[in-house]
Every structure is written in structure tokens, then in C-alpha cells.
Amino acid sequence: xxxxxxxxxxxxxxxxxxxxxxxxxxxxxxxxxxxxxxxxxxxxxxxxxxxxxxxxxxxxxxxxxxxxxxxxxxxxxxxxxxxxxxxxxxxxxxxxxxxxxxxxxxxxxxxxxxxxxxxxxxxxxxxxxxxxxxxxxxxxxxxxxxxxxxxxxxxxxxxxxxxxxxxxxxxxxxxxxxxxxxxxxxxxxxxxxxxxxxxxxxxxxxxxxxxxxxxxxxxxxxxxxxxxxxxxxxxxxxxxxxxxxxxxxxxxxxxxxxxxxxxxxxxxxxxxxxxxxxxxxxxxxxxxxxxxxxxxxxxxxxxxxxxxxxxxxxxxxxxxxxxxxxxxxxxxxxxxxxxxxxxxxxxxxxxxxxxxxxxxxxxxxxxxxxxxxxxxxxxxxxxxxxxxxxxxxxxxxxxxxxxxxxxxxxxxxxxxxxxxxxxxxxxxxxxxxxxxxxxxxxxxxxxxxxxxxxxxxxxxxxxxxxxxxxxxxxxxxxxxxxxxxx
Amino acid sequence: xxxxxxxxxxxxxxxxxxxxxxxxxxxxxxxxxxxxxxxxxxxxxxxxxxxxxxxxxxxxxxxxxxxxxxxxxxxxxxxxxxxxxxxxxxxxxxxxxxxxxxxxxxxxxxxxxxxxxxxxxxxxxxxxxxxxxxxxxxxxxxxxxxxxxxxxxxxxxxxxxxxxxxxxxxxxxxxxxxxxxxxxxxxxxxxxxxxxxxxxxxxxxxxxxxxxxxxxxxxxxxxxxxxxxxxxxxxxxxxxxxxxxxxxxxxxxxxxxxxxxxxxxxxxxxxxxxxxxxxxxxxxxxxxxxxxxxxxxxxxxxxxxxxxxxxxxxxxxxxxxxxxxxxxxxxxxxxxxxxxxxxxxxxxxxxxxxxxxxxxx
Numbered sequence: 141x142x143x144x145x146x147x148x149x150x151x152x153x154x155x156x157x158x159x160x161x162x163x164x165x166x167x168x169x170x171x172x173x174x175x176x177x178x179x180x181x182x183x184x185x186x187x188x189x190x191x192x193x194x195x196x197x198x199x200x201x202x203x204x205x206x207x208x209x210x211x212x213x214x215x216x217x218x219x220x221x222x223x224x225x226x227x228x229x230x231x232x233x234x235x236x237x238x239x240x241x242x243x244x245x246x247x248x249x250x251x252x253x254x255x256x257x258x259x260x261x262x263x264x265x266x267x268x269x270x271x272x273x274x275x276x277x278x279x280x281x282x283x284x285x286x287x288x289x290x291x292x293x294x295x296x297x298x299x300x301x302x303x304x305x306x307x308x309x310x311x312x313x314x315x316x317x318x319x320x321x322x323x324x325x326x327x328x329x330x331x332x333x334x335x336x337x338x339x340x341x342x343x344x345x346x347x348x349x350x351x352x353x354x355x356x357x358x359x360x361x362x363x364x365x366x367x368x369x370x371x372x373x374x375x376x377x378x379x380x381x382x383x384x385x386x387x388x389x390x391x392x393x394x395x396x397x398x399x400x401x402x403x404x405x406x407x408x409x410x411x412x413x414x415x416x417x418x419x420x421x422x423x424x425x426x427x428x429x430x431x432x433x434x435x436x437x438x439x440x441x442x443x444x445x446x447x448x449x450x451x452x453x454x455x456x457x458x459x460x461x462x463x464x465x466x467x468x469x470x471x472x473x474x475x476x477x478x479x480x481x482x483x484x485x486x487x488x489x490x491x492x493x494x495x496x497x498x499x500x501x502x503x504x505x506x507x508x509x510x511x512x513x514x515x516x517x518x519x520x521x522x523x524x525x526x527x528x529x530x531x532x533x534x535x536x537x538x539x540x541x542x543x544x545x546x547x548x549x550x551x552x553x554x555x556x557x558x559x560x561x562x563x564x565x566x567x568x569x570x571x572x573x574x575x576x577x578x579x580x581x582x583x584x585x586x587x588x589x590x591x592x593x594x595x596x597x598x599x600x601x602x603x604x605x606x607x608x609x610x611x612x613x614x615x616x617x618x619x620x621x622x623x624x625x626x
Numbered sequence: 627x628x629x630x631x632x633x634x635x636x637x638x639x640x641x642x643x644x645x646x647x648x649x650x651x652x653x654x655x656x657x658x659x660x661x662x663x664x665x666x667x668x669x670x671x672x673x674x675x676x677x678x679x680x681x682x683x684x685x686x687x688x689x690x691x692x693x694x695x696x697x698x699x700x701x702x703x704x705x706x707x708x709x710x711x712x713x714x715x716x717x718x719x720x721x722x723x724x725x726x727x728x729x730x731x732x733x734x735x736x737x738x739x740x741x742x743x744x745x746x747x748x749x750x751x752x753x754x755x756x757x758x759x760x761x762x763x764x765x766x767x768x769x770x771x772x773x774x775x776x777x778x779x780x781x782x783x784x785x786x787x788x789x790x791x792x793x794x795x796x797x798x799x800x801x802x803x804x805x806x807x808x809x810x811x812x813x814x815x816x817x818x819x820x821x822x823x824x825x826x827x828x829x830x831x832x833x834x835x836x837x838x839x840x841x842x843x844x845x846x847x848x849x850x851x852x853x854x855x856x857x858x859x860x861x862x863x864x865x866x867x868x869x870x871x872x873x874x875x876x877x878x879x880x881x882x883x884x885x886x887x888x889x890x891x892x893x894x895x896x897x898x899x900x901x902x903x904x905x906x907x908x909x910x911x912x913x914x915x916x917x918x919x920x921x922x923x924x925x926x927x928x929x930x931x932x933x934x935x936x937x938x939x940x941x942x943x944x945x946x947x948x949x950x951x952x953x954x955x956x957x958x959x960x961x962x963x964x965x966x967x968x969x970x971x972x973x974x975x976x977x978x979x980x981x982x983x984x985x986x987x
């Protein structure tokens with residue numbers, strides 16, 4: 141390999157056919173005289189612009205577009221050299237760091253010698269060692285191209301905002317499950333908004349047996365094993381549900397507050413009493429109608445109950461998870477949009493309560509397709525305010541444009557699976573920790589289950605990893621009509 | 627009841643140059659190429675890519691010739707006729723402290739029916755120095771053209787002429803070979819049928835033409851450029867009011883000795899457009915045979931811009947592309963350990979943007 145050009149932080153390197161370099165590989169451009177080296181990542185492989193190649197190609201096809209028949213008597217074997225030159229490739233590389241005295245710096249301000257520099261592939265283990273991508277809480281994500289394991293440190297997910305994105309069936313949920321079970325393994329508290337019921341069998345192996353996480357996975361299905369009594373709910377949580385999920389106007393909310401306080405004083409906070417109080421409320425008809433319709437929405441959600449024995453204490457699940465590590469999986473499958481929003485409002489309100497009162501230290505929140513249940517104002521809340529309370533969110537989506545640009549800008553880690561759509565790639569490339577060229581070039585060619593990892597977990601050295609298999613029961617499969625043929 | 631039968635036609639008599647071509651000359655080319663490169667190990671060489679133009683039309687003629695007033699009108703003759711064309715090219719690929727590195731390649735293209743087939747010989751790379759240039763050339767010439775070896779001292783004015791001489795030698799060998807490997811065909815040469823020049827002796831060209839006649843082939847030589855003039859005008863640019871295709875015969879063309887014309891010279895305008903070419907046809911053929919040969923060319927080959935496709939392809943296949951030159955430089959550097967130098971271009975150094983220098987990339 142030979143150094144050809146440097147423009148900004150882009151290097152162009154000439155590579156010959158016997159040197160197999162692919163997109164995503166790291167190269168070390170070592171200038172022995174300067175005692176410095178550059179670490180560059182290949183983001184594109186192009187044909188080198190060799191003069192005369194067009195003539196060469198045209199010459200082989202003059203016979204009406206058909207390959208012309210003929211015989212070459214080439215005693216010196218020049219043809220192999222022609223092929224060698226013709227197949228030379230140009231590696232477009234992004235400089236990631238400089239190495240000087242075995243320490244890394246992000247600078248790319250110096251110019252290595254074009255004639256003296258040696259260029260070689262930098263094996264991933266060496267890079268991991270140089271960049272110190274290890275740590276005390278390792279999570280093995282999978283294998284890299286040179287058959288080494290990529291291990292990240294769980295503490296690099298702590299206090300961070302993560303995004304897992306990619307098109308359908310590329311392995312997003314699989315990676316989020318992998319991260320989740322590893323966090324649970326390190327006794328972390330994890331809450332999952334499980335839109336499609338994919339995480340409910342995390343405690344089971346592929347063949348249906350219990351796995352080590354069985355006791356740590358608490359599946360809550362709203363309306364079934366997850367109901368709350370009004371007595372367990374704080375007024376501000378319920379008001380949050382009424383205002384944000386059920387769009388109760390301000391005047392009616394004030395009336396509701398009065399009713400709530402009056403019922404609380406009488407110690408009769410039940411759905412039945414609440415319904416009666418609204419019916420007998422002496423106020424404007426519109427206000428009563430508004431309250432009445434929201435009341436029926438709450439009743440119909442089947443999430444609220446007057447039977448205390450039936451009610452589940454979320455706090456208990458969270459407490460267990462806090463003590464031994466565990467995941468509270470909120471199964472939102474078969475839940476209507478409104479009910480979903482009610483449940484999510486309730487859980488987030490409860491979480492904030494628990495965190496502000498230091499009953500919980502911190503929670504890792506995994507939110508699948510959050511745009512389907514998270515109200516507009518919560519996005520900023522989650523990434524800014526709630527982060528300070530200790531809610532560290534991982535968004536998982538196959539529609540990257542449903543996540544707002546400011547979320548991308550603040551994302552600390554991005555786990556990117558294959559995208560072919562330009563628009564999707566555009567959206568993801570707005571993330572602050574990534575350069576657009578890398579995203580566009582590498583993500584487009586990622587095979588299924590291969591993930592480009594960007595951000596703090598890889599110390600800003602974008603890495604491609606084949607996500608390792610996980611022995612848990614798969615639940616995210618699409619229901620098919622033509623089962624046998626597929 | 628009539629049983630429909632296919633007419634089984636006899637296999638045509640002609641055949642094309644077989645892959646098992648007589649490799650005597652190429653063998654010598656390899657030997658000489660390797661032998662000449664033996665002494666360049668670990669030297670430095672300056673990249674310098676420069677194609678040599680083969681002199682195709684050395685006109686040492688008496689300026690008294692004329693064109694016949696009446697053009698010969700031509701009609702396409704579609705009788706299936708094999709056509710073979712030969713061409714060679716040479717290029718300087720670098721300079722060493724003692725000489726230069728050149729590459730030579732030859733190609734012949736055969737047309738049968740609608741398909742073309744090529745045979746390409748080379749590239750052969752030579753290191754030519756003042757010391758070995760005669761030795762290389764003589765060895766090559768002796769290998770095939772034994773009868774005309776004595777002519778080899780001709781025209782060795784300087785080192786720069788050597789590449790074209792070596793290419794010319796390969797071209798004559800190719801011509802001789804293809805003239806004898808088919809019957810009743812047309813053999814197209816690039817250039818003229820002028821002999822007695824530095825690189826083509828009269829005997830050698832006579833030998834080639836005789837060989838072609840022996841196999842009932844007719845040799846047609848087309849020159850892309852000529853400097854034959856009448857009243858100051860190039861013969862190919864004279865305004866002639868005649869529908870194409872046609873031939874105009876020259877009369878009274880007598881070159882000065884030792885130059886000999888072994889063909890009759892015509893101006894050939896074989897298709898619509900502005901392009902006419904000098905066409906030499908083997909003198910030994912009758913007028914009817916000559917005209918029939920051109921008509922067969924019209925009927926059997928594609929003639930875009932009045933130039934036969936077969937000959938065009940032969941030229942294309944032997945020409946060196948920039949990519950090939952780089953590959954040969956790579957070969958020499960790898961195989962013979964030559965170090966590539968980038969000596970400054972004195973023209974550009976002295977005259978800046980006004981110095982054209984030697985053009986290489």
C-alpha cells in the first residue's frame with residue numbers, strides 16, 4: 141500500500157490486488173522517521189484512476205459488444221502486471237487518531253511521509269488495546285472481521301443515551317436483548333417498553349428451558365398481571381396521564397384535582413367513587429363531560445382496578461430488580477395507542493418518583509419504537525432532565541426519522557445496522573459522534589446481524605461487529621401466512 | 627414426396643493462422659529481450675513514455691508522376707473472402723544511463739464471415755544501448771530473414787531508429803507468416819509496398835509478396851498518411867468529382883534508387899466522407915485481380931471512414947495503452963530491479979510554462 145493523498149482528515153491510499161482491504165478495516169500509516177503513526181479507517185474502496193484503462197476495456201469489446209476471440213502470445217508475462225495495475229484500488233480512509241509514544245491523540249494535523257511511510261492493516265485486537273476499549277464490566281458484543289471478539293465496557297452505557305437503529309430484520313432487537321441481559325448480569329435495573337412482546341421470553345432458552353435470567357425478568361402485561369389501584373397512584377402521575385395521554389383541558393384538570401383531594405380526604409379513592417363524584421359534580425356541563433369521557437377511558441383501559449389484591453406494585457418489581465439486577469419488561473403488545481400512552485405515562489412518572497426519592501439509583505430504559513407511545517415533550521425530557529434523575533435510555537427503531545435531530549446530536553453511542561435508504565442514512569449521520577461519510581459508506585453495505593458501533597463504547601473508533609448469538613427464546617418473529625414456503 | 631435435404635457445402639479451402647504459429651522469430655525476440663535486459667539489473671531508469679511513429683511513406687520519388695484522369699468505379703463483391711491485417715507498434719518506456727528501454731508488440735486480425743479473431747505477439751521489452759543495438763537487430767534478422775541479412779547495416783544512423791527497425795522486423799515477419807497461412811484471401815498491410823529503405827530490403831518484401839502469391843493471396847497496403855503530391859496537393863486531398871467507392875491510379879511514379887516500389891499506387895476512396903488513402907497493390911497481379919481484390923474488401927469488411935475495420939483492429943490491438951506502459955515499467959522494476967528515477971524535465975525546468983518538454987505522464 142502507498143500513501144497517495146491527504147485532504148483534511150481524509151487519506152487516499154493506493155492498494156494492490158494482493159492486499160485485501162475492505163471497508164471498515166483499520167490501517168496504520170507509520171512514519172518511522174517522524175516516530176508517529178496515523179490510524180485511519182477505510183470508508184470506501186474505489187478503482188484507482190489508472191490512465192488507459194478505458195482504452196483497455198474498449199479494446200476487448202470491439203466485436204459488436206461481444207468479447208473478441210483471440211490469442212495472446214505474451215512470453216514475458218506482462219499480462220499479469222497489466223491486471224495487477226488495472227485492479228489497483230484506491231482506499232478512501234478517515235483519519236481516526238495519531239499514535240505517538242504508544243499514546244493516542246485525535247489530532248491529524250501532521251503529514252506522514254508519502255515515500256517513507258509504511259502502511260499495514262491494524263488488527264482489531266491491537267486497536268482495542270491501543271484505544272483501551274476493555275474495562276472491568278465487559279460485554280462481548282460479537283466477532284470482528286479478523287475473528288477477534290469485540291468487548292465493550294458496560295460502564296460506557298451508564299449515564300449515556302444510546303440509539304440502536306437499522307432497517308427491519310437486521311438484528312436490532314437481538315442486540316438490545318444482548319445489552320439488556322448483560323446489564324442485568326451486572327445487577328443493573330432495566331425497564332423495557334416492549335411494543336411487540338419480543339422480550340417476554342428473555343428468561344427462557346431457545347428450547348424453552350429456564351435460563352440464568354429467568355428470575356430476573358419481570359414481565360408486566362397491562363390489564364392482565366399489571367393493574368394499579370387509584371390509591372397507589374400519585375395525583376401528579378394521574379394528572380400527567382389525563383393531560384398528556386388523554387388531553388384533558390386545564391379547567392377540567394383543576395376540577396379533577398378538587399375531586400381527587402376530596403376523595404382522598406374521605407379515603408375513598410376508587411374508580412367507582414371517582415365515577416360517582418364526576419357524575420354528581422355540580423359544574424359546567426362541558427367540564428363534566430370532559431371528565432366523564434376521560435374517566436371512561438381510564439376504566440376501559442383495564443389498567444386501573446379497585447381490587448387491591450389484583451393490583452401490582454411496580455415498586456416491588458423495581459425493588460427486586462434493584463437488589464439482584466433485573467429487567468421489568470412492560471409488554472405493550474395488544475395494547476391500544478391510548479392505553480399504551482397511559483401505561484407509559486404511569487411508568488415514567490413512577491420511575492421519576494422512585495429516582496427522586498433515591499429509592500432507585502439509576503435505570504436503563506430500553507424503548508422500542510418510542511414514537512408510538514412517547515409524547516412529544518418527553519423526548520427532550522428523557523435525554524436531558526430524566527438523565528439527571530438516572531434514567532439512561534436506549535432507543536430502538538427502524539424508522540430513524542421518528543427520533544428527533546436533537547436526540548441524535550446528544551446520543552453517546554449509536555449501534556447502526558444496515559440501511560440502504562439515503563434518507564435514513566442522512567438522518568443518522570446527523571449524530572454528533574459520527575461523520576456522515578462513515579455512516580453512508582459503511583452502513584449501506586452491512587450484512588444482516590452486522591452492526592457499526594459508533595461512540596463512547598468504542599472510544600470513537602467506529603467498529604463493525606457481527607453480533608453474537610444469544611440463547612433466548614425468540615419472540616419477535618413476524619407471523620406469516622405462507623409458513624411452509626418461507 | 628420430396629425429402630428436403632440440406633446442401634452440404636465443401637469446407638472452404640482457406641484457413642486462418644493457427645495458434646501453433648511458427649514461433650521462430652518470437653522465440654528469438656524472447657531470447658534477445660531477456661538477453662538485453664540481463665545487463666540492466668539494479669540500474670536506475672527514468673520514466674519516459676514515447677511512442678515511435680513508424681515511417682510508412684518514405685517518398686524519394688521523381689516528382690513527375692500523374693493520376694489517371696478516369697477513376698475506377700468499384701462495386702462491392704460479396705464473395706466470401708478471408709481478410710487478414712497486420713500491424714506492430716513500439717514505445718519507449720524509459721531511459722537508462724546506457725540506453726533505453728523499448729517495448730514492441732505485433733498483432734494480426736483475421737476476419738471470416740462476421741467475426742474477427744486476433745493474435746497478439748508481445749510485448750517484447752528490449753534494453754537497447756549503443757553497444758548491443760546491432761547485435762540485437764542482427765540476431766533477430768538472422769533468425770528469420772536469412773537471405774537479407776546483409777542489408778542489416780542499412781540506416782543505422784542512430785539509436786533512436788532502432789525501436790522502429792525492430793518493430794518493422796516483427797511486422798515483416800508477421801506479414802510473411804499470415805501471407806502463407808491462408809488461401810485466396812486479402813492481406814492488409816499498414817503502410818506502403820516501398821522497399822529498399824533502411825528497415826525493409828527489396829528482397830525481403832519481394833519474398834513476402836511472392837509467398838502471398840503462392841497461396842493466391844493479394845496484398846493491399848494502406849497508408850494513413852502520404853506525402854505524394856501533385857501540383858502541391860497531397861494526392862489524397864485532390865478534389866475529385868466521383869461517386870465513392872473508387873480508385874485513382876498513379877502513373878509514372880519512379881522512386882530514386884535504391885528505393886523500389888513493389889506495388890502499384892492508387893488513391894482509394896472506399897466510402898462516403900472526406901477520407902482517401904494511398905493504396906499499394908502488389909504489382910505482380912493483373913489489373914483485374916487488383917480491382918477484384920479491392921471490391922472483395924468492400925464486400926467483406928466494414929469500412930468506416932474508408933479504412934478497413936480489420937486493419938483498424940490490428941492497429942488497436944498492438945497499440946500500447948498508458949496502463950500497459952505502467953505495467954511494463956512495473957515488470958521491469960520488479961523483475962530486473964530497476965529503480966525508477968524522476969529526472970527533471972530540462973525544458974520545463976529552464977523555460978517553465980513555455981517549455982513543452984517530453985510528454986509523459
